[in-house]
Amino acid sequence: MKNTIAARIADFLKDFPPFSLIDEIQLLNISKEVRVVYFEKNKSVFSKGEKGHEQFYIVNKGAVDLQRVKENGESETIDKCDEGDIFGLRPLFAKENYLINAETEEETILYAVPISVFKPIAEANIKVGNFLLESFASNTRNPYSTEHKGKLISDTPEELQADNMFELQSVPVVKKIITTGPGTTIRNAAELMSKKRIGSIVIVKDELPLGIVTDVDFRKTVATGKLGIDTPVEEIMTSPVICYSKQLTIAQAQLTMMKHNINHICITKDGTPNTKVKGIVSEHDIMVSQGNNPSVLMKAINRAGSTKKLKKIRNKIMLLLKGYLNQNIPLTHISKIIFELNDATIKRIITRCIQKMNTPPPVQFAWLSLGSQGRKEQLLHTDQDNALIFDDVPEDKLEDTREYFLQLAKKVTKRLGIIGYEFCPAEMMARNPKYCLSYSEWKAKFSDWIVEPGADEILLCSIFFDYDISYGDVRLSNGLADHIYQEIADYKKFLNILASSALRNPTPLGFFRQFLVERDGENRDFFNIKKRAITPLTDAGRVLSLSYNVKNISNTAERFEKLAQLEPQNKELYLNCSYSSKALLKFRTRHGIKNKDSGRFINLGDLTKEEKIKLKRCFKSIKEVQDLIKIKFEISPYL
Incomplete structure (x- = not known):
């Protein structure tokens, strides 16, 4: 029933x-x-x-x-x-x-x-x-x-609470407006808006505003068949136009839009329709200017028409990150949101770069984000690590195909650099021919790294094993992942070598539980939190997850949480490692924002006693999980 x-x-x-x-x-x-x-x-x-x-x-x-x-x-x-x-x-x-x-x-x-x-x-x-x-x-x-x-x-x-009296600030005004006369046809107005890539056009007579036409007006009248495309725009414009002077605040604009059920306001010299149009305010621009809402930022990213705009949005993402940290929102939530915004930015850049190429991609491809972005742990501006896989092609077309994707990768990495992601010093980027390969070439490369691992190959594995597809055909990235796991299953010795490598950075504390600091160079006497603390946990989580054939989890904290399920006898240790990885990442991010850098090197003199105690508690998990790896993979202390 x-x-x-x-x-x-x-x-x-x-x-x-x-x-x-x-x-x-x-x-x-x-x-x-x-x-x-x-x-x-x-x-x-x-x-x-x-x-x-x-x-x-x-x-x-x-x-x-x-x-x-x-x-x-x-x-x-x-x-x-x-x-x-x-x-x-x-x-x-x-x-x-x-x-x-x-x-x-x-x-x-x-x-x-x-x-x-x-x-x-x-x-x-x-x-x-x-x-x-x-x-x-x-x-x-x-x-x-x-x-x-x-x-x-x-x-x-x-x-x-209101963020910095946001709604009392002046509205963002677009000064480069497009105007046309009341007799212009809907067809011509639409073509002009399409050409200029805008969503509204101001209807003027003798340079004075009569009304506004938006995409919404086209949908309500033309798309529904009510009017033909040769009808004058004055038949569909919103009129009389609502006007204000440039002193308009965001609060006033929002209330006006709600009151009159509109989403655009004209800015004129004296705030009336009796003077020349100086600019236009849209509801969308107000929302974007607020910049503290992920969904608003996501929409702005997807609509961004230039790298310059993406750079501005990227700055807003940093403000959002700072706000989240100040509000003490759990890092799990922060990481996922910032990852999605970063990923959307990468997608938008790739989409725009493809449009700038003379021809579409010759075959399917996948753009991979490596390292911290691949692990969903890239919160600050760090080096960009990426790679590109393209579908197999006949031998005689291989180099031409590679050249296309190298050119695309150069455009993409250049724009990523402009918005704040510096080039990788080791050139581990898709613009490098070594990392712009066909599907079969990538499989062969990973097989070489796994079957005959040297120091360089192990280092590359530590970066390339943590990847996430940012754009393209997921079939390629999934197929490569399946190949990697199959190769590891066939060559068990590789995990022991990888485990030994995971121990290359010992506990961050020396005698009398003192922090191990850099001994020379420009960062002398600074603590390298990435090398000494974050990387050891990342490496440990990776090799332990690979030993259990854990797929589709690359985030360090999530890896340890999964390991806690797989090894109940070590549940407490793994959960402590998960907590420590998040705490260390949050700590690095706070200091990076404070010092406007990558947060990698910490001046111990800036730390409070409480901060030092918290760090040392995290370091305890590093030592314990490294001891576990020594036993699990039977690694000699003399290796």
Whole structure:
């Protein structure tokens, strides 16, 4: 018999994210477990300090106030949730008590969604996981801004404060505007907008603004067949045009756009339609200028039309990273978000570079990000490590094909350098013919490294074994991974050699538990946190994961978490290593941002006693896991 209540709940949920990202069967299964809860007006759903519930909530009818509790005990509303809004998500991310109050503003019906039912689906569904992750980690924006509507709420009041009085700042004005007369046809206006790659055009007469036409107007009128393309644009323009002077603030612009249901405002000399147009303000540009929301930054990256714009967005990503660290958001969340933004930037650059080539790629290819980006651990601006695989071609076409991809790689690496990723000193980049190879050539190269490993080959393996596809045909990267694991299975000796290499950097502490610092060079007396602490854990996690044939996990912390499942007897050690890897990466990132460098070399004089103690606790995990590797791979202490 059909469960009509569950069906009605599912029918409601499907219109709101993240439930709109779930297939019908799963959504119905979730709906069967949902409880329908009724609250009278001014009743508490949960209070600050209360233990997290086993469910989160979505408003079906009514409204809920989210309230911050001030130091004097008074409550202050920081957000309002109405139909379709979700709140109370903290139990999904952290086993902590609530940090705010949730109280009904009127009679309210809530759907209570069990965490135990929803969490497995969120973890298995990438789109749902990304939505939850971005929404949870990005709530540094003002809660009353329009983009907040429909987003998930992390229940963290400190993150819901206005960022540096953002909405009192001046609006970003685009001064290079495109104008046309009212008699211009829709066809000609659309062609002009397409040529200039813009989404709006100002209609003027005697240089005075009459109206605005946007892509939305074309969709509503032309695409629906209501008007022909030879109709004058004055028939579809939004008029009268809303005008302001250049002193317009972001808050004023947002309120004006909401009031008049528009997404563009004209800037004129005196703020009226009676003077010449000086610029235009769009809702999109306001959102991008805020720069503290991953989804906004992602959209900006995908729309960026120049390397210069990508560089500006990259700077905003660094501000986002700094904000996350200041808010003490877990590094697991930070790493995933920054990785996705970095990856999107790489994709955008490659896409634009392909467009600049005279011809499309001759065959399928894959662009691989290596090292820290491949492990989803690249937070700061570091050297770029990358490689390129292209499909096999006949021998007589091999060099021509390689030359095409080398030219493409040169364009891509050049632009990555412009936005902040310096060239690899060892030239481990796709623009190097050594690392721009066909599928068969890459397989042969990895076979050589594994079957006859020398010092150089082991070093290369430590970099190339940690890769992630950033662009192209995943079939090539997956096929190469399968080949690598098969070769390792056939040549067991390789793991012992790799394990010996993982011990080349001993514990970072010397006699009397003193930090081992650089003895010479420009960084003399500085502590090399990458070489002495991060790399030993990275190397240990890699070789132990390879020994268990663990695929599709390259992040160091996640590798150790998986190892904790595979070796219950060493669970505590592996979880300590996972924690240490995240703590060390966070520590390096903080100092890198502070000193505006890679964070690799630490001045011990700048550290507090507490910081030194925390570092030494992390170093204990390095020694213990290296001792384990010696036993597991039967490595002689004299090697």
